[in-house]
Amino acid sequence: MTTLQTVFAKAKADERAALVGYLPAGFPTKDGAIAAATAMVEAGCDVIEIGLPYSDPLMDGPTIQDAVHRALTNGTRIADVLRTVEGVAKTGAATLVMTYWNPIDRYGAERFARDLADAGGVGTITPDLTPEESGPWRQASADAGIDTVFLVAPSSTEERIQAVADCCTGFVYAASLMGVTGARDSVSSAAQGLVERTRAHTDLPVCVGLGVGNGRQAAEVAGYADGVIVGSAFIRRILDAPDEASGLAAVRELGAELAAGVRA
Template identity: 70%
Template sequence: MTAVTTAFAKAAAEDRAALVGYLPAGFPDKQTAIRAVLAMAEAGADVIEVGLPYSDPLMDGPVIADAVYQALRTGTRVRDVLDTVHAIADAGTAALVMTYWNPVDHYGVDAFARDLAGAGGAGLITPDLTPEEAAPWLAASDTYGLDRVFLVAPSSTTQRIGEISGVCRGFVYAASLMGITGTRDAVSEGAGQLVARVREHTGLPVAVGLGVSNRDQAAEVAAFADGVIVGSAFVRRLAQAPDSAAGVAAVRALAADLAAGVRRR
């Protein structure tokens, strides 16, 4: 049982959804990013996604893409991502790395899995990796006991949802709408239907991401999903802050607000 499984089980036992928060490593700098993710966890996030900065973030909207670009410009590398994961794990919170597949492939799949496990990480979220191309990662994640989180979308066929759910471990990531990341004024009407479709194929928790930015939206998603994933709203708080201390405080306040939301369902 990984830390992610434990976190979702704890949330279910408390009759609520889990809060999953995302921030990229190295933004606006390494130490501020670490302080921010720890503040997020202290304020109520159950699982932390640590973004691995990549030069071609095709699924990311402008808020996250700009943050990733800045992290790369300041020299953020895989070691900085693993250091961030280590800090989260040491604090007792589940940590996943959110990454496009190219950096993992370039690093070496087995080596990445080994080093991630060594840092206390629970696994990977891989938005651009398909089950057909995932054999090396499936093998490495089995060897090192890591979770593997793949994405389903509203456009996914019934067969495809079954295939993707079948290779997931930890939870299934349900992208609530087609398109890039970013906050939205309203939760997608199809999100609940997508969660129901996924549950026909798996007993794993289903977490919904893309668009949630406030307590009311978190509560709305928590009414039908096992987890609520928030990314752009946290990144925006850091990006708009006048200094690091204010950014960390803003992330903490948002996490507390969202944590109250997932408990309101």
Template identity: 45%
Template sequence: MTNPALAAGTVERHLRARRDSGRGLLMPYLTGGITPGWTHYLRAFAAAGADAIEVGLPFSDPTLDGVTIQQASHMALARGASTRGILAELSGMPDLGVPLVVSTYYNLVLHDGPGAFCAALRRAGVAGLIVPDLPVHEAGELTDAAADAGIEPALLASPSTPQPRLAEISRRSRGFVYAVSLMGTTGERAALAASAAELAGRIRRVTDRPVLLGFGISTPEQAREARRHADGVVVGAAIMRRVLDGAEPDDLRDFLATLRQALDASPRPGV
């Protein structure tokens, strides 16, 4: 079963320790319920060297996601995936040795209420939470409920975020700060957006929390470039495209191993 001690608000401590050892952080994403044996992918992610794993709760209107993750969400829902079912499967997993972070849209949080939702995450062994459509000035109820449940909510910052709000996002985030590399939706890109470096630098000036860059990071070369500016990366669409194309857990382990190697070969930010 999932180690309850790991879920007791340990995302930031875990990521800080790995970052401070010189390691580039890797957080792969998987849409929960995407296949009958979807939890086997999570085991493969951990085996490939993930430092945390993001599990998306499928939602019918994923407005911040591009076509790949939209398709994955719709496929999971068509299979009958639900928040309760996904959390039940997570709760039955063995300890992966890395924190699980759930991502979802705020409508799903409101369905049960922030308190009940965060308590359900905690019972499932989840340690962190990402709600991309929740702005910082409306996050108080959820962050309070998360604190009560021992869940660490990571807030998102984008290239257009003004510096005072960026400081507030960094202060109120727990676990890490999620830096959105570009204005737009998730999805694979040909190159890392130029806005990523500038945003990561602005965040790092106002917080010592780990900074993870996401949205559009698809290749080892992009992961290596992102590592020059941030503590690590979130990789979603590149993984889900492979899953949708029929990739097995071992295939994803091999792909993530290339990202792991790229991060390990990259210097820390500012070096």
């Protein structure tokens, strides 16, 4: 199992940023998600976030909403999410689950942390779990030996950044802009400032997500962040492909472009 610590140490030694790819479990199909995530790893992703499809994804834009809706429609359940993590972790990528809080809350925090660790997962990203409410989850994660990642945003005050960073163990997720997930034409100018402000509060790696979708943007973000997170752009390639094989080819192509970007 590759840990986040190993990934970021290696990327640092290579003087580059890590590449983090996101894909919901069950999209485009249950097995198709494992195949697509594997293609992302083969193309150069160091870390994979497997999304846990949830009925009310209120911080996601249309692309991820569409993918998640398809995953739920094809009957994707938590067992499928864990099976996806298991399949992707075998590739050697550090594999996380990104999820809204309620599915873990309902499944049971200790049980989820344990089952995720057993599947080879190294941690979670929980975008709607605030530091104030995160105590039980951090305890369960620590007990299971998995990392916790939370988000800071351009609107975060210094106190909030400190509070969020204090709850993170793997890295800190810096949301580049005020808005929902989805590729944008340019990376928000707020991102670099947020990364710098975050560094003042923690020694953990800081990764930037939201709005990154091509090699040029990846290179730009890699200039100041420890990791570049891409989700919607991968999903878009799969959605736009006429069949699964060409979808995988498009994912590989984007992965390679982004991998070159973080090394530029």
